[in-house]
Amino acid sequence: MPPIIEVRDLAKTYASGTVALTGVTLDIREGEILALLGPNGAGKTTFISILCGLVTPTGGHAAVGGHDIARDYRAARTLIGLVPQEIAVEPFETVMNTVRFSRGLHGRARDDAHLEQVLRSLTLWDKRDARLNELSGGMKRRVLIAKALSHGPRVLFLDEPTAGVDVTLRREMWAVVRDLRASGVTVILTTHYLEEAEEMADRIGIIDRGRLLLLEDKARLMHEFGRKRLTVELTDPLAALPDSLAGHGLTLSENGLRVSYDYDTRADRSGIARLLAGFAEEGIGVRDLETEQSSLEEVFLRLVEEGA
Numbered sequence: 001m002p003p004i005i006e007v008r009d010l011a012k013t014y015a016s017g018t019v020a021l022t023g024v025t026l027d028i029r030e031g032e033i034l035a036l037l038g039p040n041g042a043g044k045t046t047f048i049s050i051l052c053g054l055v056t057p058t059g060g061h062a063a064v065g066g067h068d069i070a071r072d073y074r075a076a077r078t079l080i081g082l083v084p085q086e087i088a089v090e091p092f093e094t095v096m097n098t099v100r101f102s103r104g105l106h107g108r109a110r111d112d113a114h115l116e117q118v119l120r121s122l123t124l125w126d127k128r129d130a131r132l133n134e135l136s137g138g139m140k141r142r143v144l145i146a147k148a149l150s151h152g153p154r155v156l157f158l159d160e161p162t163a164g165v166d167v168t169l170r171r172e173m174w175a176v177v178r179d180l181r182a183s184g185v186t187v188i189l190t191t192h193y194l195e196e197a198e199e200m201a202d203r204i205g206i207i208d209r210g211r212l213l214l215l216e217d218k219a220r221l222m223h224e225f226g227r228k229r230l231t232v233e234l235t236d237p238l239a240a241l242p243d244s245l246a247g248h249g250l251t252l253s254e255n256g257l258r259v260s261y262d263y264d265t266r267a268d269r270s271g272i273a274r275l276l277a278g279f280a281e282e283g284i285g286v287r288d289l290e291t292e293q294s295s296l297e298e299v300f301l302r303l304v305e306e307g308a
């Protein structure tokens, strides 16, 4: 299946001279959830804005559903829905009218059956006649998604969908996005929250200072760049680690009852067997073992540091 979005060498230098994007090349697969992760000012919004035709690139090109975003702007734009960062809605308008109006803006004929389906999928159907100022923050965010889906796009961009919202709302938003994917929509979201990318994405792209540092399946990213820590709980406290175990880079806890060993999951041999044999030779009793994988946060910080 051809990618739904193709991006080649995309670049943007704003008139101010700020280089917001350089040499970004990637393919986005139909039906995936791609999370673009990066610190403030990394270029995430610029990237989305270019694909949505709101910002003109200064280099490279991109296509959505095979339509070049510059030459074939209308066809490309029809395939895209954008949920912007800011909540800007008409407070006294009803939910249904707001969504209907958005559809009209895209030049599509009225289709209330489609809008009903969209509102139902976002559990907003019961609120269709409510004015927007009567809705909770979570519902308003869902209305923004409904607006973006009003013309039946195949790709949905969510620019920081959960910025500044509480944990409950964030989880609700994650569920909405998963349902969207289940319905076949490709989702590209930007986020500062590593937890969000870790929770939701199929693939993760890391952007820093306008460059795409990495694009990887989430599971592989965690596996390849992740480190693991083995913690060995001892039956009796050790005053110090024996010299024979010095080469392993171990740390002994203050109470002498726990020994930690960091290893790289990419290495052919983890060294665990050798380590445990060493414990046995020294007559050190092992009560329990525990391993813990590094979080995406640690992976991210490592990559950004290495990139710098």
Ligand SMILES: Nc1ncnc2c1ncn2[C@@H]1O[C@H](COP(=O)(O)OP(=O)(O)OP(=O)(O)O)[C@@H](O)[C@H]1O
Pocket (backbone or CB within 6 Å): 014, 015, 016, 018, 019, 020, 038, 039, 040, 041, 042, 043, 044, 045, 046, 047
């Ligand atoms: N219209 C503009 N004119 C000039 N510079 C801009 C403009 N929009 C963005 N920039 C700059 O381009 C860089 C990338 O900004 P962008 O908004 O794309 O980053 P971002 O990753 O979305 O950041 P955030 O997470 O804070 O939203 C920043 O240095 C920003 O100041």
